[in-house]
Amino acid sequence: MSAKHIQPNRHHYTKRTLWSGLLFGIGLAAFIDETIFHQLLRWHHFYDQSTTDVGLISDGFFHAFSWFATIGGLFLFADVRRRNGLSLTRWWGGVLTGAGAFQLYDGIIQHKLMGLHQIRYVENILPYDLVWNISAVLMIITGVFLLKRSSGKGEIFHA
Template sequence: MVAGLFLYADLRRRGGPLRPAWWSGVCLGIGGFQLYDGTVQHKLLRLHQIRYDVDPRPYDWTWNVVAVLFLLAGLLLWHRARRAGRERTR
């Protein structure tokens, strides 16, 4: 986390990515990992569950829906960053 903040500070100093591009990557990373964790590790491999000794379905659904929402937000921000990048170069 700390290394990522230093990398981000260096990019900003160099006139690096637009904020929507940065947040797009963050949201896509969070959503992708969370969806992978909720489907592959929780359901397919059964490595660990969100909660034990209760019905896990509401927790699983919530976990995966939030993951998809992060992915959608990341895609929306990515689209916005691409459009802003095109306008910046004109």
């Protein structure tokens, strides 16, 4: 039998399912951030340390990144599903972990350490920072819980 006909084991599918969820979660969180906070509410741009035009251009690159991550995650999802190796619990765990990790990275690294932008430019930013970062931590905790739950022997794979 050629190597082409050898079926990958379940470990291969669980890794691909996890990567699919992580990429989709990162892309989804970035897309929601960019759509709601950058475009609709106009609280900030991806890069606020220059002109509005530069901020809008940085938002365009950020938006493209979010779509590349989202589409990449969906391609992996479709591949694993087509091969009957999908665990929805593991995928949702990856989505929540990826979304929470992106949001926590954004809230700590981009907002505070790099100073690219703030959530909102108000006198008391602390409530916004707390809600942003605590919700990120809650997503990560829920995602890791689902990932641990899906790694047991009773994992169900869906066609």
